[in-house]
Amino acid sequence: MARKLVGMRERPGRRSTLSGMDPLTALLAGPRASGAFLLRSVFDPPWSLRIEDRAPLTVLTTVRGEGWVVPDGAEPVPLRPGDLVIVRGPDPYTVADRPQTPPQVVIHPGQVSTTVDGERMCEELDQGVRTWGSGRDAATVLISGTYQLHGEVSGRLLRALPPVLRLDAAEWGSPLVALLEAEIGRDEPGQEAVLDRLLDLLLISALRCWFARDGRAPAWYRAHSDPLVGPALGLLHADPARAWTVHDLAAECGASRAALAKRFTDLVGEPPMAYLTGWRLARAADLLAEPDATLAAVARRVGYGSGFALSAAFKRVRGISPQQFRDRAGAGATA
Template structure:
């Protein structure tokens, strides 16, 4: 499991909330859902996205944007249109004064908006996927993203947006699983396209994945953190000398192999500790520490609290969140 796979399939990963919005101008939404990651794909029309601290960006049909939370931002038909709708945590949607819009803007299965018969202008249609779970694994990737990463329709050949648009309004058996996988595939494809751009400041470990030696070592560390790795063992597994491997890894990744491994182990441990049935001993074994004490010592050095304190705090934070079965109370469909 590498960082990108871990963000979607790791111990803290959960399916995203997916919805289609059909909006007739004028419209503007203040997004305050505090979600770590949101994917927006424009199907028809155009959309303006206004991050808090960066210039407004216009999206046209076929464009995909990845918005990194939790800072609020505005999505609108025009930068000058003031917000009239607020999206809160749990995807609860209200007016600026707090009145619910769930019934008023329900347009059918997973479809929401202000489009009604008799509208004078063509509506804008966009697909939104919101990843609502916080994760230390995903943080390693999200920290490398800007507030808004935009992939233009002309910059890639991706059939996923029309496919997702076709599937999102269906209510067939297993549809939630279909949407989860399509949305995940769209996100992975978009992130790959973004980090492949020459002008993107991708993290060193991302670019190092393409190196035949260091990339192989990274996959070994990601997939098997529980093994007792040493520089000599990694060098042997990648077919180079110990000194050559250590130099090459540090040069491409930006830190020595064992330092990288320690960081990855503790990142995984932080997510695993948030699982209800996890114990410190079991987590220690899963991430390659010989004892709960060894994990606790390293964990406290990294996070400033013991594993038990970290888990208690995470469970307390979850208890403060509104309950959800994957379809928030104010969501249509």
């Protein structure tokens, strides 16, 4: 490569030996779909579903027919065959054949469906394995996948997304939708795991396509392609527990300390050690959601020498203690 960064020392083969993790992989390597709610919805017009499940993320795609995603207080988003829409929760929204169609069904937390008056109607709409609606031969077939876990690591990713993200069929064109459609109606051993992984693949592919658009990607994602900052981010994500210094990180990347510090700050928007602190605390928050995890064990996994040190950093940055965070997360999950 003829291009060389100022202050970067050439080391033959160095880039190929860097053991790191790109930002998107790191952010999706925490809570993955586990028992995600996948459903095929089949309706004849007019139809309208009011979604109030408070899920952090929902993926929608139409197999047959057309529809609209109508966020509260925002412009309706079309959903045509082959399109894919990602909705960032927890705000409510409506999915309908037309934006003007009034809601007929309300989806509550736990995927409980009722009429607008609150009458339960899950059994009435049941059409078989992971299928519900007015009839299997209906004009509209919509597939939805809902992530129901609130992981703090994925929160960093969610904050980078708009409330509603749409990829039309022409730019999207993924074979995963057809595969998901083929698998969603099956009831075989291990089927839940198959569907969870397909939903993960669908989400990752969609996010890569979205972030590839000019100006759409957050700074930490764009920095991944940089020949200096990209490897540095990968190393921090892969091993946050290591006692990193800017000097050590620069040495691993084959650059001077000053060159790395300046370029990292320019591209990511904060210095390397500030970014590392945020990443460590995001990882800690996610690990604290595990019921059997002790504060001391979490501290060791994210690079703090003791539970006290982690607690002090957590409270300084987030304004609450790890125990308070855990209590709130537990209360939210219960609700």
